[in-house]
Amino acid sequence: MRIKSLHPDRVRAWLARAEAWCRARGSNLTPLRREVLELVIARGRPVRAYELLDALRARGRAGSPPTVYRALEFLEAEGLVHRLSARKAWLACPEPGHDHAGVVLSCRHCGRALEVDDASLVEPLLARLDAYGFEPEAGLLEVPGTCDWCRQERDHG
Amino acid sequence: MRIKSLHPDRVRAWLARAEAWCRARGSNLTPLRREVLELVIARGRPVRAYELLDALRARGRAGSPPTVYRALEFLEAEGLVHRLSARKAWLACPEPGHDHAGVVLSCRHCGRALEVDDASLVEPLLARLDAYGFEPEAGLLEVPGTCDWCRQERDHG
DNA sequence: GAATGCAATGTAATACTATTACATCATGTT
DNA sequence: AACATGATGTAATAGTATTACATTGCATTC
Numbered sequence: 001m002r003i004k005s006l007h008p009d010r011v012r013a014w015l016a017r018a019e020a021w022c023r024a025r026g027s028n029l030t031p032l033r034r035e036v037l038e039l040v041i042a043r044g045r046p047v048r049a050y051e052l053l054d055a056l057r058a059r060g061r062a063g064s065p066p067t068v069y070r071a072l073e074f075l076e077a078e079g080l081v082h083r084l085s086a087r088k089a090w091l092a093c094p095e096p097g098h099d100h101a102g103v104v105l106s107c108r109h110c111g112r113a114l115e116v117d118d119a120s121l122v123e124p125l126l127a128r129l130d131a132y133g134f135e136p137e138a139g140l141l142e143v144p145g146t147c148d149w150c151r152q153e154r155d156h157g
Numbered sequence: 158m159r160i161k162s163l164h165p166d167r168v169r170a171w172l173a174r175a176e177a178w179c180r181a182r183g184s185n186l187t188p189l190r191r192e193v194l195e196l197v198i199a200r201g202r203p204v205r206a207y208e209l210l211d212a213l214r215a216r217g218r219a220g221s222p223p224t225v226y227r228a229l230e231f232l233e234a235e236g237l238v239h240r241l242s243a244r245k246a247w248l249a250c251p252e253p254g255h256d257h258a259g260v261v262l263s264c265r266h267c268g269r270a271l272e273v274d275d276a277s278l279v280e281p282l283l284a285r286l287d288a289y290g291f292e293p294e295a296g297l298l299e300v301p302g303t304c305d306w307c308r309q310e311r312d313h314g
Numbered sequence: 315g316a317a318t319g320c321a322a323t324g325t326a327a328t329a330c331t332a333t334t335a336c337a338t339c340a341t342g343t344t
Numbered sequence: 345a346a347c348a349t350g351a352t353g354t355a356a357t358a359g360t361a362t363t364a365c366a367t368t369g370c371a372t373t374c
């Protein structure tokens with residue numbers, strides 16, 4: 001069985017890490033930003049900005065697109081969420097402070113995404129781009145495809 | 158000096174290849190689709206859909222968003238253009254019929270993009286995704302970064 | 315403690331990207 | 345002629361993201 005959304009305890013622990021991280025960096029994780037992060041974490045999968053906006057409003061927050069985009073921008077700068085451009089969605093990062101080198105495995109079928117923070121996955125590729133004089137950005141490479149669960153679903157009914 | 162847009166002869170040759178490719182596949186490269194492809198090719202870099210729409214209109218074509226998106230969808234299905242999701246733009250593929258395994262090196266500074274059709278670049282990475290039960294889609298991996306030209310510009314003024 | 319400056323948020327409007335739904339037209343087939 | 349099909353025309357709308365400007369709250373300085 002797949003997890004539908006995160007257990008509250010896990011969300012709490014995750015948020016606590018994020019708070020510690022921001023405190024250590026002297027950055028300002030305001031209630032609003034924290035709330036947006038909480039929503040992204042709890043979802044347990046990539047979320048679209050306007051879903052977050054709806055969720056905020058449902059909680060009684062004022063809110064308009066900039067509310068959400070500004071919070072997401074902050075969170076991304078802090079390395080607490082990642083933007084998945086190919087998906088137009090945002091994913092909470094389980095390990096703030098990580099290097100965030102690696103890949104995000106993004107499933108076209110179920111929409112879930114798995115962050116794999118393993119620089120060794122992408123380093124050989126990135127190193128070869130030197131030959132083109134190209135300097136890749138630090139960050140995660142988005143890899144679209146089919147996740148384990150959906151593949152099994154498809155193959156063995 | 159960098160090339161601003163493609164030489165007409167090169168565009169013509171490119172289009173001729175595309176026509177041959179479609180003829181061989183029995184697919185229907187209509188005048189409209191051909192014109193859109195021509196615009197993408199001539200630009201020599203990723204183009205946004207609405208730029209194409211404007212260009213079509215400037216040429217006296219009727220046109221609305223679906224006009225462009227339908228043409229692009231066709232061209233992508235034929236492997237004649239690639240969609241760069243991270244850039245929300247479309248890039249003409251110089252080699253129809255290729256496997257299109259490899260990367261697109263996408264420069265954040267100048268906006269240019271280079272398609273590198275070299276499966277050996279990505280195969281080691283993709284193979285390792287097996288360990289996650291993940292089945293990557295065939296296609297190009299978008300790599301954001303800084304191109305050779307912009308890097309030199311930045312480093313040696 | 316009033317004035318100033320700054321970061322964060324509120325709010326309205328708008329720009330940009332993409333799709334849906336339905337009408338029309340041309341072409342080939344029965 | 346009637347019909348089926350694929351391509352295009354057209355209007356409307358959905359979804360994503362940004363700009364611009366007003367306001368608030370708090371810390372600093374005088």
